Amino acid sequence: MVAAAVAGAAGALGGAAAVGGWAVRALGGAAAPGGGAARAPRLWGWGWGGSSRRLWVPSGQAAAAASPPDPSGALSPFDRQLKRKQKNWAALQPEPAKCDYLREEVGGRVADRVFDITRAFPLALDVGSGRGYIAQHLTKETVEKLIQVDIAENALKNAMETEIPTVSVVADEEFLPFKEDTFDLVVSSLSLHWVNDLPRAFREIHQVLKPDGVFIGAMFGGDTLYELRCSLQLAELEREGGFSPHVSPFTAVSDLGHLLSRAGFNTLTVDTDEIQVNYPGLFEVMEDLQGMGESNCSWNRKPLLHRETILAAAAIYQEMYGNSDGSVPATFQIYYMIGWKFHESQARPAQRGSATVSLGDLAKINGLLSRRKK
Template structure:
């Protein structure tokens, strides 16, 4: 296994998003980016061959701690699309946790009745969803008032080094660039989508993990063992040329190696949470409801 050094610092302050006034209309379904049936097949293959779970294990531990801080009992919880048995340890706290696994079709229509759940959790699955606004809207409808959504997904600048190295190598060796690394959602985008789906008190933050490898091929082997290789519908179907792969590894080492020669790979884990609205939750003040104006307060302070 490659030697890893993990950067556990939080690189972004929690992004607090205001309470929404209601659920927006569902937009037109966007074009599909991901072949989710292929994703299912690759995840199954990874599990059968011995999956690499260091990121998933990190997320599972963090999720346990975040739920413990909520200090609430959950009686109707669901685990949505977490790969393998990634949240198995969470069942010690939530024995009633039901799992919705990604099926062989990759369908994004959820078998959930309205107002039935009090908790939905998901670990490292939502980054491969084609219609994320639609999935958020389905989860919002499935949650009881004051029910909680807590999820972690890959996003932000994840694998930016690999993306740049592949783009440079293909431009140099093949005269063009093909999509190799999936586009990842930004922190602010996720907060806005939660708000648009009608979640109250939505919050997002980022855990940046920097992993070091001996070379780019060791990183790619880990991605295969995570079941996280390229599932873009517009991916290049022909096998990569050996010359291109070798040049990619050279560029990666030239641009993203430390002094000891080991390369860096960035993974941004976006954490998101939101609540189904309930009267007991903190509400924003209505415009014009303040008892005293800022101008009057400033005048009073100046006289004192």
């Protein structure tokens, strides 16, 4: 009974609003996990209409950009169709906002970084927007129009209200169906850790940005849910003599700046933060991860956990990480990134050797000033 109850939630978090008119859906070229013919891309959605049609890439180009996943997981570790189903399921729950606390918090922190830039953005793009966790914190004085892109149509249909005019676009974050040099700002919160090709996703974001446009994003980091990962591994080693991955791979912070630089971004800023949430126990952690749409979608995931294994994992979790009040912590590591697309007006570092004062001279001046004070 316990095994049946947790089978749907056994996968843990990975390492990876509509207004009248129309928009674009680009979910094409994806082969079914069991094989079969690839499906042609379908285009639909909602938007503010009018001249916004020039934003979209023709459907033929979108189809050419999409490529079928590799079921072996060698090149495509994540089952994107399964991730779409998970997020759609979560968005249709009676109280979808019940498990949105983490996404709302990080979305607010991304919005704060947008406010730190003293300019207005006529047109912005939210990649992996979900139910609009960034948009609800933005103002129309900062962002005049916003396009929200997500792989799950139910999340977009149930998006939270915002004062900014929005367009909802159902599309894969890895294959953005927009023309080059379109957006003044691109934001993303807790979505890019599920893409199969992160370098390509960064290149797509860079391509759709206008010169002097900025990308501000957040994604889960390598220490996310280390308590859950260790508890499940120890329980499986004890009960089954080996373990399978239940927490998907994450990007290391040391690689993030390099990936952004390779994609063409400059003036990079990368920082990290941790959010710790306390839960009654392991089962509640898994339940909320499922409610977030963050269940594991790796191709090599284990389909279920045995009853004895999950009970052992819950006991190990409590013993190793439990708080004095009986709750258990779950740690979420967040990487925040800011990158700019090059423009001639941007400040650039001076050429090497062009300085007129040496650091040694500055040190002498500091010494003289300190002696005068004495």
